[in-house]
Amino acid sequence: MGSTMDLSDVTFLPKAPYAGKFVPLITCPQVAHEQACALAKVGPEDMACDLGCGLGGWCIEAAKCGAHALGLDINLHHLRQAEANAELAGVASMCTFRECDFTAPSFEVPVEVTVLFAYLLPWALEYLEPQLQRFVERGGRLVSFQFHPVNFKASKVSLFGALKLYRSCSESEGSGGDDAM
Numbered sequence: 439m440g441s442t443m444d445l446s447d448v449t450f451l452p453k454a455p456y457a458g459k460f461v462p463l464i465t466c467p468q469v470a471h472e473q474a475c476a477l478a479k480v481g482p483e484d485m486a487c488d489l490g491c492g493l494g495g496w497c498i499e500a501a502k503c504g505a506h507a508l509g510l511d512i513n514l515h516h517l518r519q520a521e522a523n524a525e526l527a528g529v530a531s532m533c534t535f536r537e538c539d540f541t542a543p544s545f546e547v548p549v550e551v552t553v554l555f556a557y558l559l560p561w562a563l564e565y566l567e568p569q570l571q572r573f574v575e576r577g578g579r580l581v582s583f584q585f586h587p588v589n590f591k592a593s594k595v596s597l598f599g600a601l602k603l604y605r606s607c608s609e610s611e612g613s614g615g616d617d618a619m
């Protein structure tokens with residue numbers, strides 16, 4: 439993967455039921471961003487995506503690990519703040535933020551994505567289960583924080599169970615117990 443990635447023509451960003459509606463901003467602690475990147479072994483070969491990126495914290499951390507990062511959110515104000523945060527962190531060239539409504543019937547995790555971060559409410563994880571399953575089956579690494587997909591078996595667990603990594607069985611490195619940090 440080159441040093442820049444043009445995502446301006448990507449057509450996977452549908453608008454649908456939640457477009458223009460209030461969606462709560464629930465920020466994730468910095469330590470969770472750091473530990474999620476470490477758990478998924480995010481690196482320069484990755485395209486990291488945060489579904490419901492809010493203010494861009496996880497994308498910024500993934501970019502600091504060398505990955506290209508894609509933040510998807512429905513709230514344009516949050517996306518503009520995420521862009522400003524990436525600029526302040528010195529990783530704006532590694533981060534792209536786009537408006538997206540993952541409740542749109544046509545939504546799929548972009549094919550370029552290798553690592554997906556999801557700090558989403560339980561209803562959203564349940565709604566997205568088919569898309570998340572397809573993502574993991576194609577070799578993607580899914581990291582969830584605080585709330586987790588009900589029908590998935592974690593490959594690794596961190597932060598006392600708050601972070602879980604999911605990947606295809608052929609890529610699993612064992613169950614990996616809960617490590618304190």
